[in-house]
Amino acid sequence: xxxxxxxxxxxxxxxxxxxxxxxxxxxxxxxxxxxxxxxxxxxxxxxxxxxxxxxxxxxxxxxxxxxxxxxxxxxxxxxxxxxxxxxxxxxxxxxxxxxxxxxxxxxxxxxxxxxxxxxxxxxxxxxxxxxxxxxxxxxxxxxxxxxxxxxxxxxxxxxxxxxxxxxxxxxxxxxxxxxxxxxxxxxxxxxxxxxxxxxxxxxxxxxxxxxxxxxxxxxxxxxxxxxxxxxxxxxxxxxxxxxxxxxxxxxxxxxxxxxxxxxxxxxxxxxxxxxxxxxxxxxxxxxxxxxxxxxxxxxxxxxxxxxxxxxxxxxxxxxxxxxxxxxxxxxxxxxxxxxxxxxxxxx
Amino acid sequence: xxxxxxxxxxxxxxxxxxxxxxxxxxxxxxxxxxxxxxxxxxxxxxxxxxxxxxxxxxxxxxxxxxxxxxxxxxxxxx
Ligand code: SF4
Numbered sequence: 001x002x003x004x005x006x007x008x009x010x011x012x013x014x015x016x017x018x019x020x021x022x023x024x025x026x027x028x029x030x031x032x033x034x035x036x037x038x039x040x041x042x043x044x045x046x047x048x049x050x051x052x053x054x055x056x057x058x059x060x061x062x063x064x065x066x067x068x069x070x071x072x073x074x075x076x077x078x079x080x081x082x083x084x085x086x087x088x089x090x091x092x093x094x095x096x097x098x099x100x101x102x103x104x105x106x107x108x109x110x111x112x113x114x115x116x117x118x119x120x121x122x123x124x125x126x127x128x129x130x131x132x133x134x135x136x137x138x139x140x141x142x143x144x145x146x147x148x149x150x151x152x153x154x155x156x157x158x159x160x161x162x163x164x165x166x167x168x169x170x171x172x173x174x175x176x177x178x179x180x181x182x183x184x185x186x187x188x189x190x191x192x193x194x195x196x197x198x199x200x201x202x203x204x205x206x207x208x209x210x211x212x213x214x215x216x217x218x219x220x221x222x223x224x225x226x227x228x229x230x231x232x233x234x235x236x237x238x239x240x241x242x243x244x245x246x247x248x249x250x251x252x253x254x255x256x257x258x259x260x261x262x263x264x265x266x267x268x269x270x271x272x273x274x275x276x277x278x279x280x281x282x283x284x285x286x287x288x289x290x291x292x293x294x295x296x297x298x299x300x301x302x303x304x305x306x307x308x309x310x311x312x313x314x315x316x317x318x319x320x321x322x323x324x325x326x327x328x329x330x331x332x333x334x335x336x337x338x339x340x341x342x343x344x345x346x347x
Numbered sequence: 348x349x350x351x352x353x354x355x356x357x358x359x360x361x362x363x364x365x366x367x368x369x370x371x372x373x374x375x376x377x378x379x380x381x382x383x384x385x386x387x388x389x390x391x392x393x394x395x396x397x398x399x400x401x402x403x404x405x406x407x408x409x410x411x412x413x414x415x416x417x418x419x420x421x422x423x424x425x
Contacts, residue, residue, distance in 0.1 A: 035361075037362070044359075058360065060361045060388065061390070062361070062393045063364065063392055064395065067399060069393055073396075073399060075364055075365050077362070122391055239359065265412070
């Protein structure tokens with residue numbers, strides 16, 4: 001008996017990549033999944049951090065979907081390599097700071113390298129023609145195949161029938177007749193196929209597979225870049241953008257204010273790296289400060305810290321200030337009244 | 348057969364799984380790895396990953412702010 005052909009499936013955690021992997025597995029191909037962690041992936045980070053949401057533990061959708069399909073999953077950390085994609089996308093950004101076309105090209109390229117190293121034959125993705133405005137158009141799909149170096153070893157089983165035959169189809173490794181012709185934004189065919197395969201409770205991210213399609217998130221990222229003077233970031237920076245209220249009361253400093261206990265606990269882990277404040281006379285949030293601050297700035301930050309805690313209506317609140325370098329001290333301040341906090345401070 | 352520890356505290360999902368996966372690749376069948384983490388998502392993710400590769404979760408301990416998940420390495424590799 002000949003060895004089955006081997007395919008590596010890009011698994012995002014969404015329904016489409018699950019369906020694509022299952023379709024090919026059902027044809028007798030040996031399929032393994034690959035998932036790339038960029039740092040922006042829509043994972044349960046907010047969920048993991050917020051105390052109020054810890055009733056049921058959050059699963060990793062990519063792992064969950066691979067298990068449903070019955071394949072192994074390899075999760076690869078691409079945080080550092082991915083920076084160049086976010087910072088300098090050759091094909092530009094979509095509606096927000098999402099470099100979808102470059103991102104797809106990058107992920108398929110990484111999958112192609114993995115395929116070559118591990119002796120696999122082809123790559124599959126859950127892409128559907130016309131589903132996403134930037135990366136899943138009939139004219140951009142060949143761009144991904146070409147720029148990734150995967151060429152015709154890249155198969156999109158959900159829409160293969162409306163695309164030119166790829167190597168696995170021409171060689172008879174898969175039966176083209178059993179592939180699909182999905183196109184456009186209508187999700188009904190995918191949902192019907194999910195029912196047929198018995199997939200339930202799958203993730204349906206609203207905007208896309210990552211935070212770079214989220215306008216609120218990318219506004220904060222844009223602010224970070226603007227005030228740093230360049231488009232650098234570290235993993236901690238992009239995680240912190242997901243947590244708490246972010247306010248920029250002055251151009252040279254920003255405050256991250258925990259919204260509840262779980263966020264306070266999480267931010268505790270960053271105390272050594274940031275000047276931070278919290279009220280001691282009343283309960284309230286932990287606040288981190290990013291930027292170089294003067295005494296006058298700290299007074300304003302202390303009044304804001306008081307504003308976001310239980311002492312918001314008190315005459316005086318005691319706030320402890322712990323500079324990143326230097327000696328801690330306490331200030332007795334009056335909470336900043338809401339009408340003195342302009343909307344424009346909120347990021 | 349040896350026992351190993353992996354500190355994955357403060358890492359958020361899926362980094363504890365990625366670190367576990369990479370560490371398991373350096374271990375032998377029968378070895379045990381205790382993963383210490385703080386993201387409760389690991390309670391789902393690490394066992395799910397182990398099921399996929401034929402490793403066995405032999406113990407889970409949960410304290411106020413930490414989780415300790417012990418994995419016995421199977422012969423399926425990482
Ligand atoms: S939504 Fe995010 S992860 Fe998905 S293709 Fe676009 S940039 Fe990449």
